[in-house]
Structures are given as C-alpha cells and as structure tokens.
Amino acid sequence: MADDKIRVLVAKPGLDGHDRGAKVVARALRDAGMEVIYTGIRQTPDMIAEAALQEDVDVIGLSILSGAHMELFPRIIEALRTREIAPDEVLLFAGGIIPDADIQPLKDLGFQAIFGPGTSTQDIIKFVRDWAATRPVRAT
Amino acid sequence: MPTVEDLVERLFAGNRRALSRLLTLIENDTPEGRRALKQIYPRSGAAHTVGLTGSAGAGKSTLSGALARELRRRDRTLGIVAIDPTSPFSQGALLGDRIRMQDLTSDPSVFLRSMATRGNLGGLAPSTSGVVTALDAFGMDVVLVETVGAGQDEVEVAAMADTTVVVLTPGAGDDVQAMKAGIMEIADILVVNKSDLPNADLFYRQMSAIYESYSAARNGWQTPILKTSGAEQEGIEALVDALDQHRAHIESTQQREAHRIEQARHQVLALARQRLIDQLVADHTTDGRLDEIVARVARREMDPHSGADELIA
Numbered sequence: 001m002a003d004d005k006i007r008v009l010v011a012k013p014g015l016d017g018h019d020r021g022a023k024v025v026a027r028a029l030r031d032a033g034m035e036v037i038y039t040g041i042r043q044t045p046d047m048i049a050e051a052a053l054q055e056d057v058d059v060i061g062l063s064i065l066s067g068a069h070m071e072l073f074p075r076i077i078e079a080l081r082t083r084e085i086a087p088d089e090v091l092l093f094a095g096g097i098i099p100d101a102d103i104q105p106l107k108d109l110g111f112q113a114i115f116g117p118g119t120s121t122q123d124i125i126k127f128v129r130d131w132a133a134t135r136p137v138r139a140t
Numbered sequence: 141m142p143t144v145e146d147l148v149e150r151l152f153a154g155n156r157r158a159l160s161r162l163l164t165l166i167e168n169d170t171p172e173g174r175r176a177l178k179q180i181y182p183r184s185g186a187a188h189t190v191g192l193t194g195s196a197g198a199g200k201s202t203l204s205g206a207l208a209r210e211l212r213r214r215d216r217t218l219g220i221v222a223i224d225p226t227s228p229f230s231q232g233a234l235l236g237d238r239i240r241m242q243d244l245t246s247d248p249s250v251f252l253r254s255m256a257t258r259g260n261l262g263g264l265a266p267s268t269s270g271v272v273t274a275l276d277a278f279g280m281d282v283v284l285v286e287t288v289g290a291g292q293d294e295v296e297v298a299a300m301a302d303t304t305v306v307v308l309t310p311g312a313g314d315d316v317q318a319m320k321a322g323i324m325e326i327a328d329i330l331v332v333n334k335s336d337l338p339n340a341d342l343f344y345r346q347m348s349a350i351y352e353s354y355s356a357a358r359n360g361w362q363t364p365i366l367k368t369s370g371a372e373q374e375g376i377e378a379l380v381d382a383l384d385q386h387r388a389h390i391e392s393t394q395q396r397e398a399h400r401i402e403q404a405r406h407q408v409l410a411l412a413r414q415r416l417i418d419q420l421v422a423d424h425t426t427d428g429r430l431d432e433i434v435a436r437v438a439r440r441e442m443d444p445h446s447g448a449d450e451l452i453a
C-alpha cells in the first residue's frame with residue numbers, strides 16, 4: 001500500500017498574485033511521486049492552517065513574492081498551533097522573494113528551509129525526500 | 141503517543157484533528173486504520189451520502205462548492221471528499237479541487253478532504269468508502285463525494301452513495317458520452333450544468349428528449365433532469381430539493397433496506413476481490429509462477445484463460 005505517500009500543501013498567503021513559482025514547485029513534487037494539494041492564491045493564515053489540518057499533510061510549503069512574509073508567516077504558525085499542529089510535526093518551508101536577513105528569523109520560527117529564485121526543483125525534491133527519510137514516526 | 145482508540149474517542153467528541161488523522165490511517169489502509177474502522181462503522185449510516193460524477197471539467201468541484209453553500213444555508217453540516225487522478229507515470233497527484241471551494245475552508249461545519257485515486261479505476265480511490273464512513277460517523281449530515289472525471293465506468297460511486305448525481309455539460313460531447321457509458325442508468329439525478337453557457341438550453345432539451353424516450357421509473361423513482369450553474373449559483377436550490385426528495389424516497393419503507401443491502405454487498409465483494417487478487421499476486425510473485433505463466437502466454441504457448449486457471453489452481 002501507498003502508506004509512505006508524502007502529502008504536501010502548497011499555499012500562497014496574502015494578496016500576492018505571483019503564482020508561477022508555486023505552480024512550478026507543485027508540479028515538480030507531483031512528478032516526484034508526491035500528492036500535492038494546491039489551494040490557489042490569496043489565502044489567509046487561517047485558511048492555510050485549516051487546509052493543512054483537513055488534508056493532514058506532511059509538508060507545508062509557502063510561496064511568497066510580495067514581501068509580506070515577516071508579517072504573515074508568524075500568523076500562519078500561530079494558526080497552526082491553534083489547531084494542535086506544532087511546526088516540528090510537519091516539514092514547514094518556503095520560497096519566493098525573501099531577503100537573506102530574514103532567513104534566520106524564519107528558521108527560528110520553525111521554517112526548515114527557504115528557497116529563493118533560481119532554485120532547481122531537484123534540490124527542493126531532494127530536501128523533502130531527505131526530510132521524509134529521517135523524520136520521526138508520526139504519532140497516530 | 142495517542143492510540144487509535146484515543147483518536148476514535150476524540151473523533152466522536154467532535155475533534156477535527158483526530159478525524160483528519162484517522163482519515164489518513166484509513167486512506168493508507170494501515171492496520172490501525174482497519175482497527176479504527178471496526179470501531180467507527182457501527183456508528184455510521186446516518187449521513188446522506190451523495191456522489192457527484194461526470195466528465196473531466198464538467199464543473200463538479202464548482203458545483204460541489206455551490207451545493208455546499210446552499211446546504212450550509214439550510215444549516216446542514218457536511219463532509220466533502222474530492223478525488224483526483226494519480227499519475228500512472230509518477231504515482232504522484234495534483235489535488236486541485238480545493239481551489240474552487242476556498243470560501244468553505246473557514247466554515248467549522250464543513251470538512252473537505254482531497255484524495256488521489258492511487259491506481260484505482262472506477263472514479264474512486266480504494267479507501268473512499270472508509271473515508272466516507274468516518275465523516276459520516278463524525279456526524280456530518282451530508283457527505284459529498286466528487287469522483288474523478290473519467291467519463292466512464294463510474295458505477296462504483298453509485299454502489300457506494302445513497303444518491304448519485306450525474307453532471308453533464310453542453311458542447312462537451314457529453315450527450316454521446318452519457319449514452320455510451322451507461323452513466324445515465326446510474327443517475328438518480330441528472331444535471332445539465334453550466335446553464336449560463338449560450339447553448340445550454342438546446343442541450344437541455346436534447347437531453348430531456350433522449351432521456352425520456354428510454355427511462356422508466358426505477359423502483360418508483362423518476363430521475364429528474366435539472367439545469368444548474370455552479371459558477372452563477374443558479375438552480376442549486378432545486379438541486380438540493382431533489383437531493384432531499386431522493387433521500388426521502390430511499391428512506392421509505394423497504395427501499396432503505398434494499399439499498400443498504402446492495403451497498404453492503406458491493407463493499408464486501410469489492411474488498412474481498414481486492415484481497416484475493418493481492419494475495420494471489422504476492423504468493424506467485426515470490427515463487428516466480430506469475431512471471432513464468434505470463435511469459436508462456438506471451439510466447440503463445442498457452443492462452444490467457446489457461447494461464448489464469450493455472451495461476452489460481
């Protein structure tokens with residue numbers, strides 16, 4: 001059975017219409033054999049956290065190019081916590097236009113990686129697979 | 141670490157995270173998932189299960205969203221299971237049905253779960269019925285199942301759902317498709333969707349004419365043909381009324397019993413079939429007999445029927 005299927009949520013928070021990167025990443029992960037839920041653009045932190053809960057995903061990937069990440073990402077983490085989803089239970093990562101100076105603060109929040117423009121999708125796939133291979137067994 | 145029993149208890153207490161975790165265990169057909177189903181199944185059966193089927197792009201997800209909004213207006217709680225195909229090449233899937241139902245995400249009385257077919261034919265995923273059971277036992281008034289738009293062989297959903305809605309669209313070759321695939325026979329409600337399109341009325345009249353000419357009432361139920369536009373939220377009240385009428389019909393006297401027995405028979409046989417074939421393949425992959433027989437059939441030394449006989453023997 002496919003009980004090792006990796007389920008991924010790819011979401012675009014805020015009023016950011018740049019969706020090419022999110023779609024590229026979603027398709028690449030699908031082609032790598034994962035089940036990818038794409039929610040579309042203009043998602044509020046609550047919508048993203050609620051979709052993560054309903055879909056019981058292993059991975060949450062946020063794509064943002066608007067510059068609003070330092071405002072939105074902490075609210076997403078908060079919305080996840082309200083739903084009993086701790087950041088370390090899932091792989092939480094992001095991509096888009098994110099200045100270097102913001103990377104460490106985001107990692108401190110629970111983001112495991114940030115991928116900027118020009119990242120090869122192979123690197124993203126490898127990152128997810130490596131994480132899946134070493135993650136602790138999930139509590140039922 | 142919570143046990144399955146804890147999760148089941150929290151499910152019955154209305155905890156959505158527990159429901160979600162259980163759906164995963166059931167979908168993956170793990171031993172825990174089976175144990176959970178054993179406990180959940182006796183407390184299911186109250187929900188009205190509705191299957192929504194039709195060719196790819198017929199507007200099923202948009203219509204599900206519209207239906208959900210109307211059901212919520214009538215204060216019903218609901219679970220939605222949206223199924224999309226697994227790629228046969230990568231075994232991955234892009235599940236995009238949520239895009240059409242974004243506004244429902246923040247409604248605490250709605251729970252939407254996307255599923256990939258994981259190699260199953262017939263429009264459903266292998267464990268769809270288990271997932272529906274859990275949403276039903278969670279207490280949802282209605283559970284909507286959107287099948288993949290394969291356009292054929294969707295009888296599986298009809299065997300599982302209380303009410304099957306077949307969605308057709310004008311100008312998509314759906315008239316011929318519907319005739320061919322025997323999809324009309326499974327429809328409890330036939331919907332001509334995208335009624336906002338210019339050629340919709342003509343298509344609706346054609347379908348009505350075709351359908352009336354050969355459909356007799358089945359078990360005292362005359363399948364209605366309705367016009368809807370999911371995008372414009374039109375005709376949706378009439379559709380929900382029809383769902384309620386069909387539900388009332390199958391709830392009537394002996395109908396319900398007969399319907400439930402058919403559903404149960406289908407599920408037991410489908411699972412038994414799957415297990416037998418899995419067992420057969422596993423056994424004869426290990427001992428090499430499957431490959432050996434296949435090779436002989438390929439070389440025309442043996443016909444496929446004899447091959448199957450030998451495999452089972």
Ligand code: B12
Nearest residue numbers: 016017018019020021061063065066067095096116117119
């Ligand atoms: C194409 C583009 C547009 C298109 C978008 C089309 C679309 N549907 O996507 C259009 C013309 C519509 C547009 C509009 C605007 N844009 Co513009 N746009 C770009 C541009 C040139 C390229 C973006 C792109 O598509 N790249 C290709 C994709 C594949 O790359 P990517 O998104 O970076 O994704 C990769 C990685 O970042 C990563 N990744 C991305 N997401 C994720 C998610 C996960 C989970 C992971 C793991 C990885 C990952 O992996 C991907 C593959 O390598 C960028 C400049 C740039 N060089 O990035 C500006 C840019 C993003 N735009 C910008 C701006 C300001 C705008 C506008 C506000 C302009 C205006 N004043 O009108 C509008 C806003 C539109 C809106 N509603 O949001 C600014 C943003 C500035 C900022 N953040 O500080 C940029 C950076 C240009 C600039 N230098 O000023 N834009």
Ligand SMILES: Nc1nc2c(ncn2[C@@H]2O[C@H](COP(=O)(O)OP(=O)(O)OP(=O)(O)O)[C@@H](O)[C@H]2O)c(=O)[nH]1
Nearest residue numbers: 195196197198199200201202289334369370371372
């Ligand atoms: N004109 C019109 N277009 C619609 C309507 N409903 C959906 N569409 C469009 O039809 C396309 C498919 O809609 P979906 O709701 O995703 O259809 P679906 O049947 O769920 O598609 P799959 O799940 O991919 O099989 C989209 O481009 C919609 O915008 C409608 O009522 N009228």
Ligand SMILES: [Mg+2]
Nearest residue numbers: 200201237286
């Ligand atoms: Mg759909």
